[in-house]
Amino acid sequence: xxxxxxxxxxxxxxxxxxxxxxxxxxxxxxxxxxxxxxxxxxxxxxxxxxxxxxxxxxxxxxxxxxxxxxxxxxxxxxxxxxxxxxxxxxxxxxxxxxxxxxxxxxxxxxxxxxxxxxxxxxxxxxxxxxxxxxxxxxxxxxxxxxxxxxxxxxxxxxxxxxxxxxxxxxxxxxxxxxxxxxxxxxxxxxxxxxxxxxxxxxxxxxxxxxxxxxxxxxxxxxxxxxxxxxxxxxxxxxxxxxxxxxxxxxxxxxxxxxxxxxxxxxxxxxxxxxxxxxxxxxxxxxxxxxxxxxxxxxxxxxxxxxxxxxxxxxxxxxxxxxxxxxx
Numbered sequence: 001x002x003x004x005x006x007x008x009x010x011x012x013x014x015x016x017x018x019x020x021x022x023x024x025x026x027x028x029x030x031x032x033x034x035x036x037x038x039x040x041x042x043x044x045x046x047x048x049x050x051x052x053x054x055x056x057x058x059x060x061x062x063x064x065x066x067x068x069x070x071x072x073x074x075x076x077x078x079x080x081x082x083x084x085x086x087x088x089x090x091x092x093x094x095x096x097x098x099x100x101x102x103x104x105x106x107x108x109x110x111x112x113x114x115x116x117x118x119x120x121x122x123x124x125x126x127x128x129x130x131x132x133x134x135x136x137x138x139x140x141x142x143x144x145x146x147x148x149x150x151x152x153x154x155x156x157x158x159x160x161x162x163x164x165x166x167x168x169x170x171x172x173x174x175x176x177x178x179x180x181x182x183x184x185x186x187x188x189x190x191x192x193x194x195x196x197x198x199x200x201x202x203x204x205x206x207x208x209x210x211x212x213x214x215x216x217x218x219x220x221x222x223x224x225x226x227x228x229x230x231x232x233x234x235x236x237x238x239x240x241x242x243x244x245x246x247x248x249x250x251x252x253x254x255x256x257x258x259x260x261x262x263x264x265x266x267x268x269x270x271x272x273x274x275x276x277x278x279x280x281x282x283x284x285x286x287x288x289x290x291x292x293x294x295x296x297x298x299x300x301x302x303x304x305x306x307x308x309x310x311x312x313x314x315x316x317x318x319x320x321x322x323x324x325x326x327x
Contacts, residue, residue, distance in 0.1 A: 003230055004183055006159055010052040012039030014074055022074040023232050025187060026052065029159035032062035035088075036178065036187055037069055037232055038078040040140035045078055060086040067156070067163075069189030069232065070172040071096040071104075073141045080142030091156070093167065094149035096174030103204075105143065114203050114294075121322050122268025123297045150176060163187075166221060170214020171198045173207075177221060184227040186240065192221060192229060194237045197250055201298025202305055209309040211302040215251060218244045251303075258303040259326060262313060266323040273300040 001009045006028035011021040025036040033053070039045035053059050063086040068076045071092070082088050104110055152167035156178070163178040168191045178187040190198050200214045222244040229243070230236050237243070254276075261267065261275040273296045274285040285296060304324045307313045313324050 003236060012045045012048055019233050025230060027158045032064040034065035034067060034158045035063055036067045037075040038066055040074055040077040041081055041142055042140055063088045066090050068092040070175040071100050077141040080144040083144050089147040091148045091150055092146045093174030093176050096172055097146050097149055099173060117204050118297055121301060122270030168217035170200050170210055170217050179224055184225050186226045187230045189232050192243055193231045193233050194243050196233055200302050202301035203298050209306050211306040212309055218247055255303050255307060259307060262324055262326040266325040268321055268323055269301040269304055270297050273297045
């Protein structure tokens, strides 16, 4: 679908994932196309991309640039294959490339580290073989370095559009959106979705306060003049300010619920997560699949660390476990 003159949305499949697809955006430029986000490194994604380019009277040889909003494999995954098959320059924020090259060179080691981290926070981190395979399936990428490391405020001239890089940390440390002020359009990646609430979690030590960064980033994009949001998941939508207000309210409510769950006694993040409802249906923690429980504990950690950063809770370590307590 052509969202704006020269900006085409394509839906890249995510087989077996409830999101079903990730939205990529082909943007016409004088010598071919730039692609924003590229999907998993799988055969069906590559075939879909080939078919969409063919429909536009082009091919992989006409891809000139790949702009990645963040390092997650449904956005970065196909980059290595495209670098091999097409004359494409890869652009991404320097902090996400730093994370990739320092943490995901060995995905199995990273997975083991995440499991140990969650166990320190009260969740028994060992996974069954089937669950481990599921985790590995989400690492559908080949590590490849960007040709250009982006910074906040840079302007990328892509055909008729001047896309300003807007650094929006939270969902990942180096997440970016792309803003076109003349058309008042925001390519939001996973930063602002509707009706999905983007995941913000703490999956390893020394992440600081990613939720605080995310909330600040929401306010940052809300201050832009935007008429149309082109997200990486779901449908394009208007009303960025409304959606930002909804997300801010959601996190205020979750923070209050986490704070209330600490009113009894010191607790691990897993203890707190078990006292909260999850999903829009308020599903009990115990009814979530184990992989969903991992995500829930990581999200709870993000709220607890944000509360700690604001001085509302304290944290102690006892016998290798981390405990939080309300002030």
